[in-house]
Amino acid sequence: MSSIPYRGRFAPSPTGPLHLGSLLAAFGSWLLARHAGGEWRVRIEDVDPPREVAGAADAQLATLAAFGLHADGPIQYQSRRHRLYQAALDRLLAEGKAFACHCSRSDLAGQQGIHRHCAAHQLRPHPAVRLRVADGSRVMFQDGLQGSFTQQVDREVGDFVLLRADGCWAYQLAVVVDDAEQGITDVVRGLDLIDSTPRQILLQRALGVATPRYLHLPLLLDASGHKLSKSLAARPVDAADPLPTLRWLWSALGQADAALDAAGSVGELLQHAAAGFNPALLQKASFIVPESPPG
Numbered sequence: 001m002s003s004i005p006y007r008g009r010f011a012p013s014p015t016g017p018l019h020l021g022s023l024l025a026a027f028g029s030w031l032l033a034r035h036a037g038g039e040w041r042v043r044i045e046d047v048d049p050p051r052e053v054a055g056a057a058d059a060q061l062a063t064l065a066a067f068g069l070h071a072d073g074p075i076q077y078q079s080r081r082h083r084l085y086q087a088a089l090d091r092l093l094a095e096g097k098a099f100a101c102h103c104s105r106s107d108l109a110g111q112q113g114i115h116r117h118c119a120a121h122q123l124r125p126h127p128a129v130r131l132r133v134a135d136g137s138r139v140m141f142q143d144g145l146q147g148s149f150t151q152q153v154d155r156e157v158g159d160f161v162l163l164r165a166d167g168c169w170a171y172q173l174a175v176v177v178d179d180a181e182q183g184i185t186d187v188v189r190g191l192d193l194i195d196s197t198p199r200q201i202l203l204q205r206a207l208g209v210a211t212p213r214y215l216h217l218p219l220l221l222d223a224s225g226h227k228l229s230k231s232l233a234a235r236p237v238d239a240a241d242p243l244p245t246l247r248w249l250w251s252a253l254g255q256a257d258a259a260l261d262a263a264g265s266v267g268e269l270l271q272h273a274a275a276g277f278n279p280a281l282l283q284k285a286s287f288i289v290p291e292s293p294p295g
């Protein structure tokens with residue numbers, strides 16, 4: 001058991017520069033950690049080489065530093081933690097909670113892509129490994145912002161992948177092993193990941209580790225209602241001029257603009273933000289629609 005009452009984290013995948021949406025998750029998780037008097041960690045989720053962009057992890061860390069968001073404790077890299085994922089997988093396999101699966105996408109097409117039983121037409125040299133999800137696996141959790149969230153994992157998701165057929169660790173396994181091993185008590189991230197949370201809770205139960213508290217922040221939409229990643233505002237944030245962006249994110253998080261008026265530097269702004277942050281002002285709505293991009 002950790003003696004730290006609150007340990008949050010920001011866990012970007014190095015697939016490109018940080019955009020406003022990811023910085024909102026970083027700043028939001030930092031604010032909630034500071035408000036709780038807790039720690040804030042950073043973990044680079046680089047277990048998916050096909051999606052990785054060379055240099056992106058360093059660029060993301062440089063951007064976080066320019067915005068004054070410094071991790072408490074060393075940065076963790078998932079690419080250096082294979083041993084932990086392998087040990088978890090071996091245990092699940094040995095206990096019959098996971099199984100090798102030779103199904104291809106087309107084998108699963110007849111089941112709407114949801115795996116309930118193997119329908120492989122041919123054996124693969126390197127099968128995927130899936131978690132066995134029992135019939136009737138209904139997971140409910142209380143999100144810190146969105147309220148109660150329920151998913152019928154067997155019917156809506158099915159047996160899910162832990163190790164992909166291409167040999168890469170699945171996000172679900174790596175994130176659960178790491179959150180547990182790093183003693184993360186509070187996961188704060190974007191609402192696009194809320195669908196994954198019931199899978200992560202099932203996996204935590206299968207591994208016998210604690211379930212952290214979860215809070216999913218609203219996603220940013222542009223004025224035309226598109227997800228930010230498809231809009232102009234998905235451009236990388238301007239690390240050379242962090243103050244307007246931090247003020248914009250602060251207001252997107254529902255906080256009172258005036259609290260940051262006096263701040264003339266990043267350090268000052270973050271000090272005021274940590275002191276003035278009020279979680280009760282976070283919008284529960286699914287989306288934040290900013291009036292105009294920062295700058």
Ligand code: GLU
Binds near residue numbers: 010012
């Ligand atoms: N690495 C994931 C992403 O960038 C986030 C993981 C998480 O916060 O659980 O989308």
